Ligand code: ADP
């Protein structure tokens with residue numbers, strides 16, 4: 001019997017297909033570009049394009065698209081068919097190397113944040129050979145050859161999320177290779193590659209109920225709704241048996257993802273009823289980001305087929321858990337090994353500890369940038385809501401590793417907790433717990449045995465932004481540490497002694513970022529901000545100005561990840577986007593209250609008016625309705641996001657109280673109880 005796994009990669013123009021369909025020199029040249037990031041040889045483009053087209057047409061494709069990730073946060077595509085007139089009344093098909101390498105969508109409507117005047121509408125898409133092309137079955141069944149691309153302005157200004165991601169991977173590779181050389185690892189041209197596995201949480205609700213909630217349709221979240229009587233209190237959903245209808249959806253989802261080359265691995269029920277998670281096997285960072293975007297899209301399309309709506313918003317329902325996207329990040333060195341795995345010998349362990357210490361420096365120096373990289377109106381509802389890490393960024397290393405860090409700071413060579421001795425580069429580390437032994441879920445940035453897990457990313461966000469920051473700040477920390485070691489060696493120092501001294505210095509300066517306790521407590525927030533001086537940027541509005549600091553400008557410019565102008569344009573786009581989103585939420589809330597919910601309350605009041613037995617309820621509804629009318633007025637008068645958020649909150653409280661007494665059959669919106677039952 002065949003199974004869905006056999007179809008893995010069927011829709012991907014990956015290395016095996018390339019090898020089978022391209023001439024040997026063309027394949028070798030393309031493979032070199034993919035593996036070591038060397039410039040693409042344009043003379044091979046025609047052959048590659050022709051092979052792609054032939055392959056795609058055999059799979060039923062009629063169109064191709066340059067697929068890119070504009071700053072709107074989702075993906076964008078414009079389809080062109082392969083047809084070309086034969087001038088005899090028929091058509092031939094063609095797809096040239098030029099068309100493969102570069103596209104020119106009319107880009108005037110994509111946000112550029114002032115980088116490009118709209119009259120200069122041009123934006124260019126450029127093929128990213130490091131992420132394989134694939135065929136996408138869209139909802140109408142037509143098939144399109146989808147080519148991952150970057151999206152830039154006329155002078156190469158980044159207008160997308162992928163360009164800085166690739167730039168940040170390059171600088172991280174350079175600094176990693178440099179660090180490797182200090183540890184005697186020289187692998188020629190080979191690049192170091194950051195790796196990513198992003199666990200994706202989502203909600204599924206019934207499509208018919210979704211269609212009755214204008215708030216969900218317009219804003220992705222419920223703006224009203226009294227709490228369900230049974231939600232996650234009993235913890236009976238997490239890892240529970242998966243219901244048939246959902247299991248059928250998941251099977252279909254996995255099938256579609258596998259065909260698209262996504263390494264879908266883990267699926268399970270999440271904490272909240274109607275909430276689920278899918279996690280892939282990790283891959284090279286940029287490919288993994290692309291595949292997370294494919295996953296998000298496939299979730300939506302597959303849900304539709306099964307009569308569900310998939311909600312990717314970070315907080316679709318108040319009062320229950322929201323959805324995140326745990327960002328599992330590690331670093332494969334030029335030797336292909338994971339350098340965040342504790343090694344098998346003292347030398348490897350010294351390298352491992354160097355990287356851990358560099359991470360501390362990076363996160364402490366730029367906690368504010370990590371925070372802003374996950375800032376969004378949706379994620380604001382989640383961070384710090386006792387279900388997700390707080391807005392204060394700290395690092396969890398676990399007791400054992402923290403102990404080792406403290407020993408290095410104190411000068412090395414001391415008793416470790418389990419009785420061993422540690423001298424950098426000389427002694428073995430005590431055996432560290434690997435994998436998922438850490439269950440401290442309250443830390444935003446946790447070491448989990450062979451990788452760091454950044455847990456503050458929102459479910460609806462592209463993982464690109466967080467990883468641009470992560471790559472760049474780690475590159476900067478490596479740069480600093482390498483420079484210091486090189487200087488020490490120059491002065492004739494012995495390697496391990498120099499390393500010990502450099503790391504001790506870094507630890508001293510940055511250990512305030514280490515925290516192994518419960519990140520959800522108020523005491524921690526107090527300690528973090530008052531005693532340790534860590535930033536606590538509670539909302540997106542608080543966080544966005546970080547992009548305008550000199551520190552941020554200098555960092556991104558120094559490593560050629562984003563020029564000052566590019567960074568400024570991002571600030572403009574994100575700030576405007578935030579204001580607009582809140583504006584839409586406010587308008588939607590006022591509209592729903594006025595045209596659906598207040599009228600429902602009035603109907604109920606009328607029905608009850610002649611029944612003395614319910615006079616108490618009638619009075620309560622009347623006074624709440626009056627309050628709701630005033631609440632709508634206040635919301636409509638509110639200006640700016642902060643005032644609008646506050647007014648929405650106040651109106652919601654009144655409306656939810658109304659929902660609790662208005663007869664259910666008069667209430668026009670499906671309730672939380674109904675929505676969360678799938
Ligand atoms: P948990 O929920 O316990 O964190 P999961 O298995 O759901 O565990 O998710 C772990 C994620 O971490 C997976 O996507 C996995 O592939 C990823 N991962 C494992 N090793 C690495 C690595 N070296 N680099 C990046 N991601 C990794």
Ligand code: MG
Pocket residue numbers: 199326453
């Ligand atoms: Mg995890």
